[in-house]
Amino acid sequence: xxxxxxxxxxxxxxAGGGFGLGxxxxxxxxxxxxLGVGPEPATxxxxxxxxxxxxxxxxxxxxLDRIFALDFEDGSLDLLATSxxxxxxxxxxxxxxxxxxxxxxxxxxxxxxxxxxxxxxxxYLWLVISLALxxxxxxxxxxxxxxxxxxxxxxxxxxxxxxxxxYMPTLIFGAEVVKRGAAGMxxxxxxxxxxxxxxxxxxxxxxxxxxxIRVNLR
Amino acid sequence: xxxxxxxxxxxxxQTTGFLLPWVSGLAGLTLxxxxxxxxxxxxxxxxxxxxxxxxxxxxxxxxxxxxxxTMMLVTSLIWLIRRHHVxxxxxxxxxxxxxxxxxxxxxxxxxxxxxxxxxxxxxxxxLTAFLILALFYLGYIALWAAVENPDTAADLTSVLAIVGxxxxxxxxYAVLFWNQGLHQGASLSLDKEENVADVYWxxxxxxxxxxxxxxxxxxxxxxxxxxxxxxxxxLIARExxx
Amino acid sequence: MMPDLGKxxxxxxxxxxxxxxxxxxVVVLSVWQxxxxxxxxxxxxxxxxxxxx
Numbered sequence: 001x002x003x004x005x006x007x008x009x010x011x012x013x014x015a016g017g018g019f020g021l022g023x024x025x026x027x028x029x030x031x032x033x034x035l036g037v038g039p040e041p042a043t044x045x046x047x048x049x050x051x052x053x054x055x056x057x058x059x060x061x062x063x064l065d066r067i068f069a070l071d072f073e074d075g076s077l078d079l080l081a082t083s084x085x086x087x088x089x090x091x092x093x094x095x096x097x098x099x100x101x102x103x104x105x106x107x108x109x110x111x112x113x114x115x116x117x118x119x120x121x122x123x124y125l126w127l128v129i130s131l132a133l134x135x136x137x138x139x140x141x142x143x144x145x146x147x148x149x150x151x152x153x154x155x156x157x158x159x160x161x162x163x164x165x166x167y168m169p170t171l172i173f174g175a176e177v178v179k180r181g182a183a184g185m186x187x188x189x190x191x192x193x194x195x196x197x198x199x200x201x202x203x204x205x206x207x208x209x210x211x212x213i214r215v216n217l218r
Numbered sequence: 219x220x221x222x223x224x225x226x227x228x229x230x231x232q233t234t235g236f237l238l239p240w241v242s243g244l245a246g247l248t249l250x251x252x253x254x255x256x257x258x259x260x261x262x263x264x265x266x267x268x269x270x271x272x273x274x275x276x277x278x279x280x281x282x283x284x285x286x287x288t289m290m291l292v293t294s295l296i297w298l299i300r301r302h303h304v305x306x307x308x309x310x311x312x313x314x315x316x317x318x319x320x321x322x323x324x325x326x327x328x329x330x331x332x333x334x335x336x337x338x339x340x341x342x343x344x345l346t347a348f349l350i351l352a353l354f355y356l357g358y359i360a361l362w363a364a365v366e367n368p369d370t371a372a373d374l375t376s377v378l379a380i381v382g383x384x385x386x387x388x389x390x391y392a393v394l395f396w397n398q399g400l401h402q403g404a405s406l407s408l409d410k411e412e413n414v415a416d417v418y419w420x421x422x423x424x425x426x427x428x429x430x431x432x433x434x435x436x437x438x439x440x441x442x443x444x445x446x447x448x449x450x451x452x453l454i455a456r457e458x459x460x
Numbered sequence: 461m462m463p464d465l466g467k468x469x470x471x472x473x474x475x476x477x478x479x480x481x482x483x484x485x486v487v488v489l490s491v492w493q494x495x496x497x498x499x500x501x502x503x504x505x506x507x508x509x510x511x512x513x
Contacts, residue, residue: 144381148361148374148377148378149361149364151365151370152364152365155364158357158360158361158364161353161356161357161360162357162360162361162378164353165350165353165354165357165382165385165386165389166381166382166385168350168385168389168392169385169388169389169392172389172392172393172395172396173392173395176395176396189395190395193392193395197388205381208377208380208381211373211377212373212374212377215370215373215374215377216370216374218370
């Protein structure tokens with residue numbers, strides 16, 4: 001399984017674009033929004049938590065179809081299915097690899113973009129914490145969506161339609177943490193709920209995703 | 219005699235072929251009675267004036283939107299566990315009907331919200347949750363349409379229905395947390411003390427029954443269509459081989 | 461004997477119109493699809509019986 005993780009990471013970094021593309025998109029969102037809504041610091045400070053979370057979510061979405069599509073095309077997914085590693089484990093590892101190349105950079109880059117969007121000082125810590133807690137859920141939910149659509153030729157758009165509604169609870173609680181943190185309020189409740197959703201998704205969705213992949217490989 | 223006998227498509231077609239005209243007729247009759255009663259013969263309420271009449275559309279549609287998804291969840295589970303094709307096809311047949319009910323709930327809600335709350339749309343928790351439900355319906359229908367092999371499609375959509383149910387439920391409570399609503403609390407319950415007055419309650423009951431019957435009739439009819447379509451595909455495939 | 465709907469007449473009427481319209485839409489669609497599939501199935505089945513005989 002560790003070998004699989006290393007292989008996936010190597011491929012993501014090497015095969016031009018997968019790595020960094022999400023990050024560049026995140027940066028673009030943070031640049032485009034002030035251009036659209038105007039440069040008033042007060043307005044930006046107010047919408048910054050939401051924009052940063054929506055931006056993280058969209059850049060995560062962007063790279064999802066890479067999780068399984070390439071392996072499905074060249075047959076390595078079939079090999080994985082016959083290997084001793086259970087499919088559930090393979091899905092979890094692939095989601096982890098996706099998180100390491102897209103989620104983690106987003107978490108690290110978010111404070112910089114917070115500066116661009118004039119996020120209040122108290123918000124930075126909570127921004128990083130909420131993204132660190134929430135982006136794993138985005139990766140594993142995305143892996144489930146990618147598993148559902150892996151056999152389809154043009155599944156990208158359909159996958160977005162399937163995945164975005166599933167992202168909503170994470171988005172709501174994640175943005176709420178940052179919003180409250182930036183306003184200097186207590187963040188315990190939304191933070192706990194966000195963590196609960198991530199933990200639940202991590203525990204259960206690999207099974208659903210693996211079931212979907214087995215169906216698609218049939 | 220067990221319910222599983224209806225998993226046999228032939229038996230299902232026979233029984234529903236007999237039942238369908240009755241259910242449809244009853245649905246039409248109940249709906250007509252309920253809506254005419256609601257529209258023509260109920261008094262205006264103090265707070266809502268004449269807009270109270272919208273309740274006869276809004277509440278049953280909203281209830282059925284949720285019930286339809288629940289029914290899809292149950293039939294999907296039956297398909298996954300017992301591999302009865304009729305069950306999977308019933309789930310497929312119910313989805314567009316559920317979507318229409320969801321849209322009716324949203325549209326009548328918007329029309330009602332305009333005079334009552336002064337806005338067509340507010341990010342009220344129930345409205346938001348319903349919008350999310352509509353998105354789930356759309357995704358489910360799109361997945362059915364996108365996958366060619368019918369058994370694969372049935373499996374994938376069933377998994378989606380299960381995962382989607384969990385997340386739809388989560389979203390429901392997430393939005394409650396996110397924004398306090400304009401909706402009043404539950405006005406219908408079996409506990410008679412808290413109910414709306416009888417003048418509104420009885421026609422509403424008739425309308426709810428009508429919507430339920432209409433849903434059953436539509437799902438039966440659409441499932442029959444799906445079974446026929448499946449047989450048609452099989453025959454055409456056999457012709458090609460021969 | 462139309463009921464007096466007062467100043468909210470438009471809202472009430474539009475809700476009824478849109479709901480009945482949407483319901484009719486899904487009913488007509490279902491019936492139409494059902495008929496079409498049934499007809500083509502009968503055609504194909506007839507063809508099969510001929511070839512079997």
